[in-house]
Amino acid sequence: DQQVKQNSPSLSVQEGRISILNCDYTNSMFDYFLWYKKYPAEGPTFLISISSIKDKNEDGRFTVFLNKSAKHLSLHIVPSQPGDSAVYFCAALNAGNMLTFGGGTRLMVKP
């Protein structure tokens, strides 16, 4: 049973437009939610996170929104740049410091 799901395996966006990546989870006990970014031939790297007690966290062009009632979070990238093209993983952290990952969404930003 997948506790963290990313239902869109890929997303294509024009440069300068907004990219919205979505993630759903089933376990209401998660403490933190994180987004990782992964380029080819590299390991995932931390991008942005949000505490379960918040509903929004912003860092430059990246904003994560959390809707606890819907058990849904999203990552917004505005404006999107070609360098943002990567695979994005949503992850959830429980009280035991264990991360559960979604399946990833491949974002392609076209120039």
Add this chain to the structure above:
Amino acid sequence: DAGVIQSPRHEVTEMGQEVTLRCKPISGHDYLFWYRQTMMRGLELLIYFNNNVPIDDSGMPEDRFSAKMPNASFSTLKIQPSEPRDSAVYFCASSLTGGEVKYGYTFGSGTRLTVV
């Protein structure tokens, strides 16, 4: 710090051969994780250690897979015998208890394994 270091970066082996993947976590980190990335399953946790002790190996797919952490600075993931379906990218990650949990884990660059 050089980060989490994995070796080799690429491994091509024939079916039936033994494969050993290596990982050096960030110095001082007390958790070490082994993940496998595939198209079908995304990032799946295979096993993790705390203070060199294996805590949960329920993600290890079969008895052909084994992992060890003889000391705080080194871990291995072994597949014996290897099969073509083991082909994937294997990641090692580490983290620190009491650290900034909101940053999650630090991952290595991965080992791309191809079993032919």
